[in-house]
Amino acid sequence: MTSRFHEATARARDVTERDRANAETVERMWAADPVLVDVRPAREVVPGLTPETILTSGAPLPWNEYFGGQRSGIVGGALYEGLAADGQEADEKIRSGEIRVAACQDYGCIGSLAGIYTGSMPVLVVENRRGGNRAYCNLFEGKSPQRLNYGVYNEQVRETLRFLNDLVGPVLGEAVRLAGGIELGPIVKRALNMGDELHSRNTAATLLFTRELFGALVELAQRRHGEVRELLDYLAGGDYFFLRLSMASSKATADAAHGVEGASVVTAMTFSCREFAIRVGGLGDQWFRAPMPDVEAKLFDGHTAADIEYMGGESVINETVGLGGFAQAAAFPLQDYQGGSPERMVETNLAMYEITVGEHPEYRIPYLRFRGIPTGIDIHRVVETGITPAMDIGVAGRGGGQIGAGTLRAPIACFEAAVEEYERRYR
């Protein structure tokens, strides 16, 4: 009896401690103040990124475990950066350690699909003015299905990367510096009122961002007229430009919330070509891994489910802080792109409140009577309810390129593994 009572008391104290730690975690997320402060080559700004390092998405794997688009993306990165003359040399140098393959998220970076970073690539530099930490994301390669981050490397991809390197990075960087930085929080807040969930839909956010930059671009056009026109064409060329900013913004937000002792809130989610994995605020840098889940996808014409290929992806950092699949009810136009129905989107969105710690005080969903987005995925709630995070993702095809989009539910196994480790560490 006494022993049981003590056990219950200890458990209650643990839960209270956990609640406190989780509350601090989501409060840090809510307090984040992400600002785009610069655009620079990765080697100049990403701490620890040597010229021989290639970053890629996902919890790191041994080199021989990478396959398909992610593997060819990494090799493509080595060729683009001039680290190897051909695929075989790249493979040998990676095996020998002369070229280092590492995980984006360990460098404050966040990978789209295969998520290939090399030293010369321009990155968006997002600073969390509240926490002081920084996160980085490289640039949208445009609407062509042929992109390095979809595992394709050829002359066309190389030209696009050069264009990003020679024009978009420098001109955008100068405009951003001229503007004194662009605050991203107000853009995210407004875009949620304009049909975006900031993951698979960034239409409004891209427009709002462009408007914030326009004054600086008009200034800059005095000196660099032709380049500004090209940059504007690039910004207007797709509605996904802002995705890289929402990813960097969410990464800066999640990183600021990581590391609270006793917290059981997820602070990172990621895909490699083989696995899904999560990190937890109170469990250090360990990745909890699970095999790939199934995706409910709407594929572009001419493709079938057999064409789907996983090649990594970290844009689910947006879901980690309550956007994307956690804000579907803000983005009904997404039906068109990733399937589903309004009722299903609302249902999915509401389910996310069951597994999260709180509701964002600023980022709100109009259809849900301006309820704040569900923030802070608690691994215990996921395991207790069996409800796993919903994620809006782009779908890659075998042989490269995007072939569709869909909603995916995270596999529960990694949350179970995390709970087990949590119990081991904190009980």
Place this chain on the structure above:
Amino acid sequence: MTSRFHEATARARDVTERDRANAETVERMWAADPVLVDVRPAREVVPGLTPETILTSGAPLPWNEYFGGQRSGIVGGALYEGLAADGQEADEKIRSGEIRVAACQDYGCIGSLAGIYTGSMPVLVVENRRGGNRAYCNLFEGKSPQRLNYGVYNEQVRETLRFLNDLVGPVLGEAVRLAGGIELGPIVKRALNMGDELHSRNTAATLLFTRELFGALVELAQRRHGEVRELLDYLAGGDYFFLRLSMASSKATADAAHGVEGASVVTAMTFSCREFAIRVGGLGDQWFRAPMPDVEAKLFDGHTAADIEYMGGESVINETVGLGGFAQAAAFPLQDYQGGSPERMVETNLAMYEITVGEHPEYRIPYLRFRGIPTGIDIHRVVETGITPAMDIGVAGRGGGQIGAGTLRAPIACFEAAVEEYERRYR
């Protein structure tokens, strides 16, 4: 028996004729291709607008019937235009006919609130490339509650009007001409996917329009840098700039559909300070009038229902073609501005399908599974169902200025009067 049979046959033929006429009417609405082609002083482009003419909203009234904000707006227009030295002189000259007060819609113009047009004011020139007809709207006066179209005329209002006249009109006009015109249909279509219903919410449309103009503005900044900056500040200063364009676009659309023999579809709706009125496609230029309905408004802090004052308004031309209150389910963020709930907005929107002839093939509502907006209000359906058009409107206050926003249902009496005239004419 035979007589009854003949009567029924004749009725069926009439209904078939009416259906055909109504189908043609809405097909003209759907086919409209509104393009902003220029911005010019009204006297240069509005046919028949003499220097001594002042246009105002609503079915025309004798001068002594105008009161409150609409009356002071008309007098303000006379003073601004230099047609009179003071209010008394303006009053005398209007009485004597030296100054002519006329209805906006008879001149292809469309009035916001009191809707005051004088010859020198710059107007947006919207051409329906399909029908060849043109419509005009003057410019948004900015966010201050003190505006001529809300019945206020003072030094501040005068300065704003001069700014529109000296800077916004000329610079915007040059940019529009440089851009070769701006197509408005694609903007309306996209904005419906981005939280706008194009009447009380034009946030996305204003951004999309600005983006379309960016290229031309960057060109223009080479020569008129300071002015372009000022124009940009104006465009970014409120989310309502596009409302004047949606109004002109809807007016050009509705006018193109007017005049089909036998049509019972509404082609104009309007308020004066005293009355609500409609025109019907097959019933010529006659206005069918009814007393003012009640409004369900959300008022800005510090105001009560007793402060509400009608002073005219023709932005309900948007509802006439299926936007605004007919597309509320595209604009859930409006709750914040005009009250209501998502469920109520959906319910109101669905009810509009009961009184309209068809669904727009291009302008669609994401939440309603991309159902086309309900287009073409049939006076017979309104009278049969008792469902009257829902309209999203800004609410003006006694003594001038905007004090809130809300949804208003049109009074049924004008539809009944129109049906009576329809029966008289076509039976």
